[in-house]
Amino acid sequence: MRTMHGTLSLFALTLVLAAGCAPPSGTASRTLAPDLGKRLEAAHAVVTSAHPQASEAGVEILRKGGNAVDAAVATAFAVSVGEPQMSGLGGGGSMLIWLQKEGRADYVDFYSAQRPASWRTVAPGDGGRTDLRVVAIPGEVAGLLAAHERYGRLSREEVMAPAIRLAEQGYPINQILAQMIEGDSAKLARYPSSMAAFYPGGRRLQPGDLFRQPELAATLRKVATEGRSGFYEGEVAGTLVRELNAGGHPASMADLAAFQPQWKRPLCGDYRGRAVLSAPPPQTGHEIIHMLELLEPHDLPPLGLPVQSARAFDILTSAMRVGLTTARYGDDPHWASAPVTGVISPQYARSREELVGTGRAAATIAAADPTSFVDSPVAAVCAPLDPYVGAATSPTSVGQAVGSAGPTLEVYTADGGETTHMSVVDGEGNAVALTQTNSSVFGVGERSALGFMLNDSGIDFARDTAMLARALARPPVAGAGSDFWTRRSTIAPTIVLDRGRAVMVVGAPGGGRIPTEVFQNMVYVLDYDLDPLAALRLPRIFPSAGSVAVQLEHGFPATVLGDIRAMGYRPAAESFGYARLYMVVRSGNGWIGVADPRHDGQVRGY
Numbered sequence: 001m002r003t004m005h006g007t008l009s010l011f012a013l014t015l016v017l018a019a020g021c022a023p024p025s026g027t028a029s030r031t032l033a034p035d036l037g038k039r040l041e042a043a044h045a046v047v048t049s050a051h052p053q054a055s056e057a058g059v060e061i062l063r064k065g066g067n068a069v070d071a072a073v074a075t076a077f078a079v080s081v082g083e084p085q086m087s088g089l090g091g092g093g094s095m096l097i098w099l100q101k102e103g104r105a106d107y108v109d110f111y112s113a114q115r116p117a118s119w120r121t122v123a124p125g126d127g128g129r130t131d132l133r134v135v136a137i138p139g140e141v142a143g144l145l146a147a148h149e150r151y152g153r154l155s156r157e158e159v160m161a162p163a164i165r166l167a168e169q170g171y172p173i174n175q176i177l178a179q180m181i182e183g184d185s186a187k188l189a190r191y192p193s194s195m196a197a198f199y200p201g202g203r204r205l206q207p208g209d210l211f212r213q214p215e216l217a218a219t220l221r222k223v224a225t226e227g228r229s230g231f232y233e234g235e236v237a238g239t240l241v242r243e244l245n246a247g248g249h250p251a252s253m254a255d256l257a258a259f260q261p262q263w264k265r266p267l268c269g270d271y272r273g274r275a276v277l278s279a280p281p282p283q284t285g286h287e288i289i290h291m292l293e294l295l296e297p298h299d300l301p302p303l304g305l306p307v308q309s310a311r312a313f314d315i316l317t318s319a320m321r322v323g324l325t326t327a328r329y330g331d332d333p334h335w336a337s338a339p340v341t342g343v344i345s346p347q348y349a350r351s352r353e354e355l356v357g358t359g360r361a362a363a364t365i366a367a368a369d370p371t372s373f374v375d376s377p378v379a380a381v382c383a384p385l386d387p388y389v390g391a392a393t394s395p396t397s398v399g400q401a402v403g404s405a406g407p408t409l410e411v412y413t414a415d416g417g418e419t420t421h422m423s424v425v426d427g428e429g430n431a432v433a434l435t436q437t438n439s440s441v442f443g444v445g446e447r448s449a450l451g452f453m454l455n456d457s458g459i460d461f462a463r464d465t466a467m468l469a470r471a472l473a474r475p476p477v478a479g480a481g482s483d484f485w486t487r488r489s490t491i492a493p494t495i496v497l498d499r500g501r502a503v504m505v506v507g508a509p510g511g512g513r514i515p516t517e518v519f520q521n522m523v524y525v526l527d528y529d530l531d532p533l534a535a536l537r538l539p540r541i542f543p544s545a546g547s548v549a550v551q552l553e554h555g556f557p558a559t560v561l562g563d564i565r566a567m568g569y570r571p572a573a574e575s576f577g578y579a580r581l582y583m584v585v586r587s588g589n590g591w592i593g594v595a596d597p598r599h600d601g602q603v604r605g606y
Helices: 010-017 052-063 068-082 116-121 140-151 156-169 175-183 192-198 214-226 234-246 253-258 285-295 310-329 346-355 459-463 465-473 511-526 532-537 558-566
Strands: 039-042 046-049 092-099 104-109 262-264 267-271 274-278 420-425 431-437 494-498 501-507 541-544 547-553 570-574 582-587 590-595 602-605
Touching: 039 046, 039 602, 046 052, 046 068, 046 582, 046 590, 052 068, 052 156, 052 420, 052 602, 068 092, 068 140, 068 156, 068 214, 068 420, 068 431, 092 140, 092 274, 092 494, 104 140, 140 156, 156 214, 214 234, 234 253, 267 285, 274 285, 285 310, 285 346, 285 511, 310 346, 310 511, 310 541, 310 558, 420 501, 420 582, 431 494, 431 501, 494 511, 501 511, 511 532, 511 541, 511 582, 532 582, 532 590, 558 570, 590 602
Parallel strands: 547 570
Antiparallel strands: 039 590, 046 420, 046 602, 092 104, 092 431, 104 262, 267 274, 274 494, 420 431, 494 501, 501 582, 541 547, 582 590
């Protein structure tokens, strides 16, 4: 990878996007505006996240001798303080871990979950609004602590100290949080506790206002001191159960005590000789790997970028449309069929490649059953990682089709949903991609007296009674180790390996746009050799498998729009940037870390 001096450097890309806009002759050249923490070259370690002080927390831990897992856990707890609308102790997520010395990968899924029987009471509230019956048992604390206990070096108190300090001392509200407080005012207004936090004295928090969270600091301190039991048992658990019960939720102390994060084997696919590690079901790593596999026959750089070339646009967009049809195969494998080893096999991609780059947008792209491909050989680049990646035939393996067949759950759309992501590498080459979420912005809208927002991860059951009925009709797989149902989620923390070492760590928030936007930016760096920040600055594409309509961020030239319309696509402008990425890419013996310019996040390192 030649990301520092690639095919299109950051400066060259600026010229491409600004073609025809050169200054008049005789005009003095101007210095480009600083990147404001969006790009960093570092020799040893990098942390990039959606909040500057969270990234600083991660680097603080690395400088103290912590490894990438220590730093990721510290960053995650700090992000929970700095981005309460996106994630927190009341939500969940997942973490992909690469251990360089051991040459192995691991994955912990701590997405908020619930026993399906509890969803019997889930329903839209009065007038269509949701209530606390859509809250799942929060998984974040359990997952972060489990990862730290298994792989961390520093003490729990050390890695949580920066988050506690940030909650106690406070931080200035950034523009994104202020915007979302205003935009979700109706949701927050339903709960006095939320109004007290975000509208103190009846005045909405404004950009630059200092935001302190003493209740959250107290909860974090209890977790730091007592560990898992400080959250899932005792006083904190009792408060949370009382709040949920008051809102009609049937949660019990036993539910909280029983919740466990699930250690899984990450999926692994081959993309042009690199191993791509990504999220197992019920998350969407299989979609990303399948999209990449579909590109194997195509040499994209000579065609130009999709913002320049309708031909490149068609190849990339049609690969995404085909990949999106595989969402239906990513259910919770403890409860339903999840034949994702078939989805990520090169053989399955070859059976679908005729749909890619035809020059004509198909009205719809139909799904194709990957079950006959589940026993395909493991990719050569993934074989050295076995048994650490998903390729086994164990009945509890996320890579195996298990459970009853029956109808699959609906494919998620791009509507709604926000999240946060952080990417971390340390001086030993260890890497972590961590994504966590409240599900929707501010979750259900209620702020617990414990200082965090409550998730709304049961919202899909609330919207679709048929989905709930199918969940209730399926007993869990015997011996699966979990009677909790984890809903399908689009989060997809991803790590790319080249010759046995991490060369890319990436992930994003953004609901249904996550898989496609992660995929696009991986292609821009891996295939086009773009500088990572140049890749992130390109306008993004979000297509649909079921329609020729395609959402485009502003920035596509009118000539390209005309060409893709002639192919049958129906482009529409999308002014708001979703799926804001946080990426680290190897450069020589060091790293380039980037934070998406669409957001207030920043990168730190040394």
